[in-house]
Amino acid sequence: MKSSIRTAALLCSAVTATAVLTACGNSTADSATSSSEKISVTNCDREVTLPKTAERIVSLYPSMTELLIQLGAADRIVGQSNTDLSPPSPELADQFAAVPVLSTGVPAKEALLDARPDLIVSDGEYWFDGDRLQSMDELRDLGIPIFVNSGYCHKAVTEGRIDDVWSDIDGLGALTGTSDEAATLLADGKKSLAETEASVAGKEPVPTVMVQVSEGQSYALARGLYSSVLEAA
Structure with a gap:
């Protein structure tokens, strides 16, 4: 799964021309409640408030760190983890290096809480299994909301599409108060995707298989985001 996430991150970043992934799926920003000024977005069928x-x-995850940097946040x-899984994009390397590292791998549960986050941004739900990290329910009960790359919500990995990325950027822009920056990333991403589609229009598709090796096992990747990337290119 770790390599799957990394592959998705690299592919989506190439298509969106942001060099990062928020990736693919069902996040929508809702209007703030006027009386309390709360911010609420729908992410992975949950309300993140x-x-x-x-x-x-x-x-x-590094690609999520890069996205937050691009958004101006x-x-x-206050902390990042799994930095050994993916190097930062060169143009963001200095800012990336300035972000405190909780762990080069999965952070300890205690380290996560010690950082006192008011928001956790994750590449997927799989970290929150109660073993590696607290479960999502446990963190919710502690008042710590989680925003997940919606290409890896539940079983959405088989259903995600490239253009689902737009709703994730919009949602994180709302949560971080960087909607203007999010709008710029959206425009750049949509332009890049349109240019890619135009450049290959009418050309014969090249038969392609996407493979990865993770922890000694080989996998062929199909459906969802992976197929969407290959079809677009």
């Missing part, structure tokens, strides 16, 4: 824009963010990332 903050009393105000996020001030202490923990990112659990770098100074609010």
